[in-house]
Structures are given as C-alpha cells and as structure tokens.
Amino acid sequence: MNRIYLCLAHMSGKEQDYIKEAFDTNWVAPLGPNVNAFEADLKRFACTDKEVVALSSGTAAVHLALLSCGVGPGDEVIVQSFTFCASSHPITYLGATPVFVDSEKDSWNIDPDLMEEAIKDRMAKTGKKPKAIVPVALYGMPYRIDRIMEIAERYGIPVVEDAAEGFGSRFAGKVLGTFGEFGVLSFNGNKMITTSGGGALICSTPESKNKILWYATQAREAYPYYQHEAIGYNYRLSNICAGIGRGQMLVAEEHIAHHKHVKDLYKALFEDVPGIELHDNPSSLDDANFWLNTITIDPSIRIVGQENAYKSVVKGAVGGAAGVVHAVDNPRTECEPNDNVEALRVFLDAAGVEARPLWKPMHKQPVYKDAPAYVNGVSEALFKIGMCLPSGPLVSDEDVRYIVGKIKEAIV
Numbered sequence: 001m002n003r004i005y006l007c008l009a010h011m012s013g014k015e016q017d018y019i020k021e022a023f024d025t026n027w028v029a030p031l032g033p034n035v036n037a038f039e040a041d042l043k044r045f046a047c048t049d050k051e052v053v054a055l056s057s058g059t060a061a062v063h064l065a066l067l068s069c070g071v072g073p074g075d076e077v078i079v080q081s082f083t084f085c086a087s088s089h090p091i092t093y094l095g096a097t098p099v100f101v102d103s104e105k106d107s108w109n110i111d112p113d114l115m116e117e118a119i120k121d122r123m124a125k126t127g128k129k130p131k132a133i134v135p136v137a138l139y140g141m142p143y144r145i146d147r148i149m150e151i152a153e154r155y156g157i158p159v160v161e162d163a164a165e166g167f168g169s170r171f172a173g174k175v176l177g178t179f180g181e182f183g184v185l186s187f188n189g190n191k192m193i194t195t196s197g198g199g200a201l202i203c204s205t206p207e208s209k210n211k212i213l214w215y216a217t218q219a220r221e222a223y224p225y226y227q228h229e230a231i232g233y234n235y236r237l238s239n240i241c242a243g244i245g246r247g248q249m250l251v252a253e254e255h256i257a258h259h260k261h262v263k264d265l266y267k268a269l270f271e272d273v274p275g276i277e278l279h280d281n282p283s284s285l286d287d288a289n290f291w292l293n294t295i296t297i298d299p300s301i302r303i304v305g306q307e308n309a310y311k312s313v314v315k316g317a318v319g320g321a322a323g324v325v326h327a328v329d330n331p332r333t334e335c336e337p338n339d340n341v342e343a344l345r346v347f348l349d350a351a352g353v354e355a356r357p358l359w360k361p362m363h364k365q366p367v368y369k370d371a372p373a374y375v376n377g378v379s380e381a382l383f384k385i386g387m388c389l390p391s392g393p394l395v396s397d398e399d400v401r402y403i404v405g406k407i408k409e410a411i412v
C-alpha cells in the first residue's frame with residue numbers, strides 16, 4: 001500500500017498545456033498572460049469586485065499586505081497565536097512586534113473579545129494603536145469575521161485576513177479573504193490548490209492593487225533608469241507557475257468538495273470511537289473547506305506504545321517535509337502534544353499514514369518569548385490533544401476507512 005499523506009498536490013492535466021503555452025510564446029518572466037488569466041480566475045472564484053495580485057508565496061502576500069498597512073519598526077500587529085509561522089514572521093521582517101491573541105473554543109481561531117481586550121491594553125500601555133489585525137482560518141475553518149470586522153472598524157484598524165489555509169471557505173456565504181483590507185492566499189505544494197510555490201493578495205481597491213504590484217516589483221520610479229525612493233521586493237509570481245495555477249483552478253471546486261466529503265466520512269466513522277472528536281463547522285454560518293481534517297484525542301485514551309513516546313529524537317522533518325530542519329538532541333520541550341498523541345502519530349507513521357500535531361501556538365515558540373500575548377489557554381490545550389489527518393484530493397474513501405481502522409487498532 002502507498003503511503004497516505006496529509007495533502008498531496010493533484011493536477012487537472014491542463015497545467016502542462018498552460019506551461020507549454022508560456023514556453024511557446026516565450027513568456028517565462030514573472031509577468032505575462034498566465035499571470036493575468038490566473039488573477040482573473042481567482043477573482044471569479046472569490047465572487048468579488050476586489051482586485052487580486054498573484055505573488056511568489058503566501059508569506060510574501062502577508063509581508064506586502066502589512067507593509068501596505070504602514071507597519072514599520074516599533075509598530076505592533078495583532079495576530080492569531082494559533083497559526084503557522086508565516087502569519088507572524090513577516091511582522092518581524094518589518095521590524096514590528098507581533099501581539100499574539102489566543103483562540104475561541106468553537107472555531108479554534110482568534111477570540112474577538114480577547115482581541116478587543118488586547119487592542120485596549122496595547123493602547124493603554126504603548127499609547128499607540130496596533131497597525132493591523134491578522135486573523136487566520138486555521139485548517140480552513142472560518143474566523144468570526146463579522147465580530148472581528150465590527151471591532152476593527154470601531155478602532156479604525158485594518159484587517160489582513162490570512163486565508164492561506166482557507167481557500168474557498170465561506171463565512172455567512174461570503175468567501176474568506178474578501179472581508180478585510182487584504183486577503184492572503186497560498187498556493188504552496190500542500191495547500192488546497194498549488195502553483196508549486198505561490199500566493200496571492202486580494203486587495204480592496206485598484207489603487208491598493210497598484211501599490212502592492214509596485215512593492216512586488218522592486219518599487220521603481222518612472223525614469224529611463226532605475227530610480228528608487230522606497231525599498232521594494234521581488235515577489236511577483238512567475239508566468240510558468242501561474243500556468244500551473246490556471247490548470248489548478250479547473251479542479252479547485254472539485255478539491256474543496258473532496259475535502260468536505262473526506263470530512264463527512266471521518267465524522268461518520270469516528271462517531272462510535274469514544275474520546276476522539278472531529279473538528280467540524282461550529283455554526284451554520286461557517287462553511288470550512290476542511291483543508292486538513294483534525295481530531296482531538298481525550299487524554300484518558302491509551303495508545304499502543306505510549307510508554308515510549310518522546311523517547312527518541314525525530315530525524316529530519318516530520319513526514320519528510322521540504323527543507324532543512326535543525327537536528328535536536330532532546331526530544332522534549334516544555335510545551336508538546338500529550339504522550340498519547342505522539343504515540344498515535346508514531347503508530348500511524350508505521351502504518352504508512354502521515355499525521356501531524358496541530359500547529360504549536362506562536363506564543364509558546366521560543367523565538368517569540370518576548371512578544372506580548374493575550375492568552376486564555378485554548379490554543380495550548382488544543383495543541384496538546386489535537387492531530388491533523390490526511391485530507392487531500394488523493395485520499396480515497398478506502399484510505400479514510402484504513403486510517404480510522406488503524407486509529408481504533410492503536411487504542412489500547
């Protein structure tokens with residue numbers, strides 16, 4: 001049996017035609033017909049009058065959105081703590097400080113009440129308003145954008161929606177990324193659709209799209225020679241990658257429908273497994289894409305091999321993810337998933353199934369130990385009991401049954 005991964009890319013078959021067209025017409029630069037067509041596709045997909053700029057990554061999209069909101073050295077930005085590092089790292093690229101806010105129990109996303117408390121407290125302590133607010137659609141689940149926008153508007157703070165994991169998720173029928181000043185999308189290899197690497201920014205106005213495009217192409221002035229009056233970046237999407245994106249847009253709806261179908265199947269199969277709960281839409285307003293399906297595992301559940309959890313260090317990245325990870329000499333940190341979660345991960349790994357703990361909250365990351373944090377315990381508690389399960393377009397019904405079967409087998 002083949003290994004089952006969290007979310008592998010799946011091609012429509014048309015990607016190569018668009019790439020070939022790029023080569024045939026010699027449009028191999030970070031601009032061209034595929035880029036324009038991909039942006040138009042994204043705009044149609046999001047059902048929005050807003051503008052879309054294709055960029056080289058979702059991280060670049062977060063970076064330019066914050067830059068465009070005027071974030072600079074000495075500023076503070078409110079950001080959901082329960083997220084992948086790409087939501088907060090760009091704040092530090094700009095010399096600003098992230099202010100982490102914990103999650104609400106229902107959606108696992110930023111708690112609007114705690115967020116308002118953080119805004120008030122930062123204003124009292126620093127005399128300045130945070131420059132932006134970054135909610136994150138964790139695993140595709142919508143954040144309470146109605147409440148977030150109401151609070152943000154009351155304080156006059158722009159919202160940068162990190163919908164990198166929430167491509168095609170909706171809140172009250174409206175596509176995520178289209179509510180705030182900016183909406184971030186990611187097309188990394190493991191996301192809902194991919195351009196191999198890439199991202200996009202949904203911008204509120206043509207002027208704001210223009211400004212982002214200017215920053216994304218090294219901030220040049222209109223002279224016959226290179227004249228620079230601001231610092232820019234090289235963040236535009238390649239016309240070749242945009243060709244992949246155009247092909248992917250043909251299967252975007254199909255991918256989302258598949259992730260939801262996989263969710264329904266997990267939900268039905270976990271129904272009779274006490275102590276394991278699937279994270280589902282908390283209300284009828286929420287329409288998640290279920291990019292990754294997640295479960296929580298009650299601490300009372302005992303897993304085969306649990307006594308050996310964290311006895312040895314992990315070699316390389318979990319699941320063989322791309323890039324280089326530093327070797328560690330101690331398998332433990334002071335904030336880690338429970339032993340039964342780690343034991344289940346190891347059990348599934350041996351059964352050919354990639355599973356992964358939930359993202360470790362940023363306010364528990366050593367690199368952010370000095371950043372202000374407004375905490376209610378929700379994200380840390382979820383981190384200790386949660387797990388991501390295979391959910392991508394290549395995960396079959398048979399795979400889901402196999403995975404749930406293995407989980408049942410792992411429970412002592």
Ligand SMILES: *Cc1c(COP(=O)(O)O)cnc(C)c1O
Nearest residue numbers: 057058059084086087164186188
């Ligand atoms: C993937 C991701 C990003 C960044 O996207 P890249 O395209 O990988 O740079 C940003 N935020 C979140 C929450 C993500 O999961």
